[in-house]
Amino acid sequence: MRNLKTDVTFGAYLDVRELSFIRSFAKGGCVSSIYTPPITAEFLRRVSFKVSHGEVHGIIGASGSGKSTLLKVIAGRLEGKVDGVVWLNGQLLTKPRFSALCEYVDLNSPLLPNLTVEQTLHYHARLALNCKPETVNYRVFTLMQQFDLGPIAEKVVNSLKEADSRRLVIAMHLVRDPVLVIIDDPIKNLDALSAFQLMSSLQDYCKRQARMALVSMKCPRSDIYQLLTQLTLLFYGEVVYSGPSKQMPHYFNSIGFKCPSVENPAVYYLSLASVDRETPESYAETQTKAMKLAEIFRERRDSLPLLNPPGGLPSEMPILSCFYGAPSNASRVATLFSRQLTYVGRSGCFVFGQFILPLIVLILALFGTSVNNRSWHIPRSIAGSSFALILFSGLAGVWATCIQFNDLRKSMFFENSLGLYNGILIFFVFLLLGVILDVLSVGMAAFSFVWKLTDDVQIEDFVSLFGIIWCAYYFYKLITLASFVCLRSSQKVLLFGTHLAVFMSIICSGFLKSYQSFLSVSNYMSPITYISIERFSNHRMAQDFVNATKVQNCSRDEFHEFSSVNNFCRWTKGKNYLQETLPENITLPEWWIGPLLLVSVTFFIGAFFLLITQKCAQKRIGKFH
The missing domain is CATH 1.10.357 (Tetracycline Repressor; domain 2)
Structure with a gap:
């Protein structure tokens, strides 16, 4: 059993420093790629930010700003040249360490359609945790309460609404109690109430368990903006702002961009970090302004006290999955067989x-x-x-x-x-x-x-x-x-x-x-x-x-006499x-x-x-x- 008591503390933190990402990709089909050189592009440029325990950190930006790329690079899910470092509690966050301590949530994860919500979460917990059935049941019960899955516990997965399905998938990834959970655009195409319910549950979980969540979104509404502890605003892979969400208006006010009192700060400053493609002149003007904002922030980020609040780390505490270890293959086979029987009975x-x-x-x-x-x-x-x-x-x-x-x-x-x-x-x-x-x-x-x-x-x-x-x-x-x-x-x-x-x-x-x-x-x-x-x-x-x-009543060859063709x-x-x-x-x-x-x-x-x-x-x- 692996013991990470000295590896991850209760007050974990993530530190991303000068992260850049360059990737080459072929243009055209298989034949044209033979004689056409690949295109090399820089998707991220010197991105830096910090996430502390108990926080929900939002990565916002217009389409193509690098939000999804940033999350996948941190999770080790993209191939390419990566410069800079990502630290988790002062240690380099490698792919094996990310797999052991963190979770990347794919909201489109395929689930068995004929199982109920409770069965899906319960079998997933049995596959992930090596502990007593009482502990598994308590973990499942706690997550179902925190993510409002109790009322739909007996519903079949393929009958769930999109918002319910996303809360279920997030709860499944939190079964192991990861230190850091990364979610790409969890509120996309959700109505206002469902989006607030999901983000409120995630914020409450992070505060109660002292964990970290790193989420991306294109344009958070004002109610969602209040739930984000910190924000990082991206423009074509560069940071325009990164720090506490409540300090965002003060920072931009200090550099001459005051947010109107009736505007949502996240939406207003997002418009500053976007380009207007209506005319070539407006495109050049808005792009120059956004690049200037990124340059200003890069020069001032280390000198502003409001973006670098002091803080210490609490005492050490092991996370659930590493404390109990992974179940044996025999236990997994028994769980999979039991789930298969349940699935057969309902399919x-x-x-x-x-x-x-x-x-x-x-x-x-x-x-x-x-x-x-x-x-x-x-x-x-x-x-x-x-x-x-x-x-x-x-x-x-x-x-x-x-x-x-x-x-x-x-x-x-x-x-x-x-x-x-x-x-x-x-x-x-x-x-x-x-x-x-x-x-x-x-x-x-x-x-x-x-x-x-x-x-x-x-x-x-x-x-x-x-x-x-x-x-x-x-x-x-x-x-x-x-x-x-x-x-x-x-x-x-x-x-x-x-x-x-x-x-x-x-x-x-x-x-x-x-x-x-x-x-x-x-x-x-x-x-x-x-x-x-x-x-x-x-x-x-x-x-x-x-x-x-x-065969009866027949002659095998034509040299013997026979009374009719049928013989x-x-x-x-x-x-x-x-x-x-x-x-x-x-x-x-x-x-x-x-x-x-x-x-x-x-x-x-x-x-x-x-x-x-x-x-x-x-x-x-x-x-x-």
């Missing part, structure tokens, strides 16, 4: 996805035939039914996973970006619960198909068909999970999985394209199909069911059909080949989730937005 889409396979197989069984049919086409009919069964089992695995894992994928990246767990845990939990639920789904599918196929349900036939369907279904379930890691859009995942299943069934099943045709083209085509689940599944179906078919057949039994479609050097696979292939793919796909880093998850969350 109609998840339940629907679970019954896609038995519904499709039931339809195939109703339109299928039986091995006891003695008609001349029965070997190929049974082979066609087997082909359709394997194909649609794979497609059902793709479609069900797209429905069931889409919301979980977003939640996984969000929680991984916070460092709560590695993606391999959600992969393990999803498959573990899937095994339990899929036994019922695959069992129903196997029972309905074997009942139609054999007109009787024998235990050997049922077990054989159960294993075949399971291998095809889970193979494409794993492929779809890997696609969710690599592809951004769920529609692309659906299309990729569907096309792959159809393509592999055509190439590797041996039904639509015989292996004999492979050998006629190249001796290297046929061995490629060994790594496909379609080859194993269709061959096992052929051995167990096509091989059992027989002529191509195959007298299933074995003749298999001898025709399979080359002599191809043997039927052993039963263990399919499970071995499935286990190998499971470990390979698990590596995809294991390699999801916190930085990778943060980038993926940004792309979701």
Whole structure:
């Protein structure tokens, strides 16, 4: 357990000194970027300000002034050249230290839509804190009180208003009791009452817990202005003013810019730090004035007593998350499994996805035939039914996973970006619960198909068909999970999985394209199909069911007399059909080949989730937005 009692004190403070940020980015598309040099721009220039415990520090400025960039640079979420330093309690604020002690709040964080507010906050606390259930419950109860979440505790997340959703997300990030919380524009597009409720709750939390909040906003109203302890006004990455919000009018009055008594000081001085783009003359004039204000402040900031009030630091006190430490992986797996069960019970889409396979197989069984049919086409009919069964089992695995894992994928990246767990845990939990639920789904599918196929349900036939369907279904379930890691859009995942299943069934099943045709083209085509689940599944179906078919009252070739065309057949039994479609050097696979292939793919796909880093998850969350 890591102990930071000597690392962070109760009276923490943030000191940003001479922070500059330069970044290069390519212009145009992939081709033009090859011969076009990248553009280098300075987004921040010598930004300095301080935040003390118990304060809500506002970063204000017009659009493009560098507010969001400043917050992301402090949080270590932007790549580029950074000059200057950021101190937290006299120590350099590095990325690992920020992850351990601070929180960057993404208000668009994806949450599981079918959980209630209380369930969402409670499970998040169990993933973040390693402490007794009573302590977790008290922490959740306290945050729900402080952020007015009690009246909506039983509401489902996807039915929340925007203001309620933002208060919930902020409360989730405060579960670990971070020293510093950074929020980009928390009141954007909120009505006056909701914005005041959110900022008032945040201010009250910071005062009670002696924590710091750094928030950005474009144009705070007068009531919000009163809640901000300090303000930093930016103009194109430069500081025009930084200090106590109550001293802001006095400072600008001292340099000849007095705020009218009927004006909101924040809005009035923000207008001074903005450019008028109506005409070239007005643009040049307002830009020159704003740059002059930034230059004046840079010259006078260290000499004004009102901007540098004296103050000491109280006694040391550990923060909650570092005191209790992080929960073990076993505890996280138990929490994720419990949450998954709750989510399944409240999600109609998840339940629907679970019954896609038995519904499709039931339809195939109703339109299928039986091995006891003695008609001349029965070997190929049974082979066609087997082909359709394997194909649609794979497609059902793709479609069900797209429905069931889409919301979980977003939640996984969000929680991984916070460092709560590695993606391999959600992969393990999803498959573990899937095994339990899929036994019922695959069992129903196997029972309905074997009942139609054999007109009787024998235990050997049922077990054989159960294993075949399971291998095809889970193979494409794993492929779809890997696609969710690599592809951004769920529609692309659906299309990729569907096309792959159809393509592999055509190439590797041996039904639509015989292996004999492979050998006629190249001796290297046929061995490629060994790594496909379609080859194993269709061959096992052929051995167990096509091989059992027989044709009556027919002549196999035209050299024997037959009374009518109906008496002529191509195959007298299933074995003749298999001898025709399979080359002599191809043997039927052993039963263990399919499970071995499935286990190998499971470990390979698990590596995809294991390699999801916190930085990778943060980038993926940004792309979701």
